[in-house]
Amino acid sequence: MGSSRHKRAQLASPHDNQKSKKRKAANTDDEYDSPDLEETKPKRARKKNGEEKRLKRHRARPPRTYIERLHRVRIQRMFLLDRNRSTSEDGTHEEEVFDIAGTTGNVYNVTISKVLDCSCPDSSKGNQCKHIIYVLVNVLKAREDLAYQLAFLTTELEEIFSNAPVRPQSxxxxxxxxxxxxxxxxxxxxxxxxxxxxxxxxxxxxxxxxxxxxxxxxxxxxxxxxxxxxxxxxxxxxxxxxxxxxxxxxxxxxxxGKVNEEGYVNVAGQLGLSGHRDTSTYHEHWARREFGGGYY
Incomplete structure (x- = not known):
């Protein structure tokens, strides 16, 4: 009996070790380097005992990808062209849409709601793009632990909007x-x-x-x-x-501005921008892989 168990343990051990390594790899600090399926697929908000559930996984700390994009926000100039706050379609919360001119002059629509969204290519790949971070950090002045979240609770949205500076362009x-x-x-x-x-x-x-x-x-x-x-x-x-x-x-x-070949309204000429993407702060391997996609 004991010998049989020992053999089963020996047979299972390489496979188990492999699975264990995979589980550990999935839990590293760099887990957000590529879009996480659990984060990018919206889930229905479920309530237990009246408690609202976040639509995407809560981030306990800022991932490396957020820190890299935050650095770009701090050194690259973008322009807030317009903004409009309204009530969500289901009538449960306020949300706000911002028209942001990126560093190339393309105009992107950033939506701050329960789930954050931007019309730029980087966001469409499931990433928290620099335009969303720009709005949360520079425009709305959201507190630090909220700025790197991918989704908000209703109470967090209310806090962000109520504590934001006076709203010009609205x-x-x-x-x-x-x-x-x-x-x-x-x-x-x-x-x-x-x-x-x-x-x-x-x-x-x-x-x-x-x-x-x-x-x-x-x-x-x-x-x-x-x-x-x-x-x-x-x-x-x-x-x-x-x-x-x-x-x-x-x-x-x-x-x-006119619509460019990428399908975006571009106001580079009106804003005095070159229209060229500055990749000096991007990782070399990433730039090689992505162009002409990239961080917009």
């Missing part, structure tokens, strides 16, 4: 933005377009403000580029009031 900003009566506000906080902080080194002629109504400040260069990407009459980024400025500054400023 209908919700209009009511409060016009209260200053055209008096300039202090130059502080972030530019509403590049979402970069105003610095002391900025000269007064590089920052303009809404003289018609709300008094909010914006980088002149960012505003000129942003206005060129928008159709129709030039309006304030914050309060939507027709922009009051010098005629020479407004001449020919309103144009619309």
């Amino acid at each position: 209908d919700g900003a209009t009511a409060t933005a016009t209260e200053t009566g055209g008096h300039r506000k202090p130059i502080e906080g972030d530019c509403p377009i590049c979402v970069m902080e105003f610095e002391e080194s900025d000269k007064s002629d590089t920052i303009i403000w809404c003289k018609a109504a709300c008094g909010n400040n914006v980088h002149k260069r960012c505003f000129d580029r942003w206005a060129r990407s928008k159709p129709g009459e030039v309006k304030c980024v914050y309060c939507r009031t027709p922009w009051k400025g010098d005629e020479k500054d407004l001449k020919g400023i309103s144009k619309r």
